[in-house]
Amino acid sequence: MGALDLSFFTWDLVTGYLLKGFVFSIYLTLIAMSGGILFGTVLALMRLSGRRWLVYPAAGYVNTMRSIPLVMVILWFFLLIPFVIGRPLGAEWSAVITFTAFECAFYSEIMRAGIQSVALGQAAAGSALGLTYGQTMRLIVLPQAFRNMLPVLLTQTIVLVQDTSLVYAIGAYDLLKGFETAGKNFNRPVEAYLAAALLYFVICYALSYSVKRLHTRIAVVR
Amino acid sequence: MIEISNVSKWYGSFRVLHDCTTRIEKGEVLVVCGPSGSGKSTLIKCVNGLEPYQQGGIVVEGISVGAIGTDLPKLRSRLGMVFQNFELFPHLSVMENLTLAQVKVLGRAPAEARDKGLKLLERVGLKEQAAKYPAQLSGGQQQRVAIARALAMDPIAMLFDEPTSALDPEMINEVLDVMVRLAKEGMTMMVVTHEMGFARKVANRVIFMDGGEIIEDAPTEDFFGKPRSERAVQFLSKILRH
Ligand SMILES: Nc1ncnc2c1ncn2[C@@H]1O[C@H](COP(=O)(O)OP(=O)(O)O)[C@@H](O)[C@H]1O
Ligand SMILES: [Mg+2]
Numbered sequence: 001m002g003a004l005d006l007s008f009f010t011w012d013l014v015t016g017y018l019l020k021g022f023v024f025s026i027y028l029t030l031i032a033m034s035g036g037i038l039f040g041t042v043l044a045l046m047r048l049s050g051r052r053w054l055v056y057p058a059a060g061y062v063n064t065m066r067s068i069p070l071v072m073v074i075l076w077f078f079l080l081i082p083f084v085i086g087r088p089l090g091a092e093w094s095a096v097i098t099f100t101a102f103e104c105a106f107y108s109e110i111m112r113a114g115i116q117s118v119a120l121g122q123a124a125a126g127s128a129l130g131l132t133y134g135q136t137m138r139l140i141v142l143p144q145a146f147r148n149m150l151p152v153l154l155t156q157t158i159v160l161v162q163d164t165s166l167v168y169a170i171g172a173y174d175l176l177k178g179f180e181t182a183g184k185n186f187n188r189p190v191e192a193y194l195a196a197a198l199l200y201f202v203i204c205y206a207l208s209y210s211v212k213r214l215h216t217r218i219a220v221v222r
Numbered sequence: 223m224i225e226i227s228n229v230s231k232w233y234g235s236f237r238v239l240h241d242c243t244t245r246i247e248k249g250e251v252l253v254v255c256g257p258s259g260s261g262k263s264t265l266i267k268c269v270n271g272l273e274p275y276q277q278g279g280i281v282v283e284g285i286s287v288g289a290i291g292t293d294l295p296k297l298r299s300r301l302g303m304v305f306q307n308f309e310l311f312p313h314l315s316v317m318e319n320l321t322l323a324q325v326k327v328l329g330r331a332p333a334e335a336r337d338k339g340l341k342l343l344e345r346v347g348l349k350e351q352a353a354k355y356p357a358q359l360s361g362g363q364q365q366r367v368a369i370a371r372a373l374a375m376d377p378i379a380m381l382f383d384e385p386t387s388a389l390d391p392e393m394i395n396e397v398l399d400v401m402v403r404l405a406k407e408g409m410t411m412m413v414v415t416h417e418m419g420f421a422r423k424v425a426n427r428v429i430f431m432d433g434g435e436i437i438e439d440a441p442t443e444d445f446f447g448k449p450r451s452e453r454a455v456q457f458l459s460k461i462l463r464h
Binding site for chain 1: 267270272294295296297298299300301303305307309310311312313322323326327328371372375
């Protein structure tokens with residue numbers, strides 16, 4: 001193998017191949033994160049509700065998702081959905097839905113721990129003021145649970161950023177796909193994959209660093 | 223105003239409350255004392271329905287607490303409650319602690335709620351702390367904010383569950399002073415406490431609990447003058463020594 005040749009990295013390459021993939025990866029991460037936290041919180045509340053008809057479905061869902069490799073969920077959903085809705089769903093849409101559905105299982109475990117980390121007395125104080133159960137959760141318990149768990153939620157998001165590259169399985173055009181395509185077209189696959197790895201590293205490292213900063217700041221506030 | 227009749231409560235097979243009966247008239251102060259684990263917190267939490275009970279009845283201003291269909295949030299909004307560990311909301315400022323339920327439960331306008339909050343903070347001597355967060359206040363200050371938060375709802379009665387027992391000794395009086403003033407202004411109060419000085423000063427009646435039972439229920443002078451039960455005598459001699 002010859003020396004690395006990075007001369008094909010030009011602005012045109014960025015706009016022509018990489019930007020679209022980068023934007024999709026970010027988009028997928030953001031949707032899967034916000035949707036995952038939202039639905040994850042709902043699942044966590046169901047599991048903590050103490051009502052069997054809510055606890056069992058939620059627990060079953062979470063445990064199932066957590067025991068299947070993500071790449072299989074991505075594939076199955078993509079392959080099965082045409083049979084269910086009668087027409088294929090684009091790889092991008094399919095990825096967005098799959099990731100949200102998968103990640104919410106993981107975020108729900110984090111939110112469950114977060115809710116349990118808020119002292120019972122807080123909910124009692126909310127109720128004692130006349131707030132309903134829903135208001136107590138929304139205004140008193142969840143904000144504190146969220147704040148307590150922010151570093152862990154972000155850590156899960158770092159995993160999510162890396163996992164988004166698995167959409168290669170269904171051919172969605174993400175960050176990795178952008179580099180791969182460029183590498184193929186310019187016949188420089190090694191350089192392209194190296195550059196992709198570097199970019200994933202930079203993104204995740206920056207996120208980890210902010211998690212660390214956040215940790216110390218939250219520790220100070222408490 | 224508050225009538226507790228033959229209330230019993232079980233945790234599984236363990237009977238926490240045993241046939242408890244007492245009443246509090248409007249403007250009265252009832253002090254509840256008794257050893258740890260005797261069911262005092264459980265009883266006071268039954269009054270605003272934070273804990274369910276299985277037998278007997280509690281009626282607050284004509285509303286039966288345990289009845290099916292009782293609007294418990296509404297009932298609770300009319301009964302102020304102060305906890306041993308303050309339970310201020312740590313993610314909200316002092317002012318937000320005071321206005322949250324006024325706005326969300328009573329439907330007051332934010333400006334009106336703030337005015338009310340400021341007045342009450344002034345009343346408990348903490349007007350300058352409005353913008354701070356609970357963690358920035360001392361325990362005594364936090365408990366005074368908690369009292370102000372409960373008063374902001376214009377309650378018909380106040381429930382206190384050992385409001386001073388989590389405080390450093392030097393902060394107990396600032397909280398008791400607020401409570402004494404409240405009692406003298408005619409607030410109806412049920413107070414779980416071991417502060418017998420406070421009981422002597424403002425209580426109309428004192429009840430003594432042990433093992434989930436109300437053993438002694440007497441006007442204050444009688445309670446300190448001639449407690450009838452052996453257990454109450456023992457308990458008093460223990461806590462009055464400190
Ligand atoms: N959630 C609970 N489950 C089971 N037992 C409880 C629970 N809460 C309180 N108890 C028991 O009920 C008894 C009365 O408790 P409590 O009302 O807190 O007493 P006090 O306030 O007088 O110290 C204690 O023996 C306590 O262990
Ligand atoms: Mg207690």
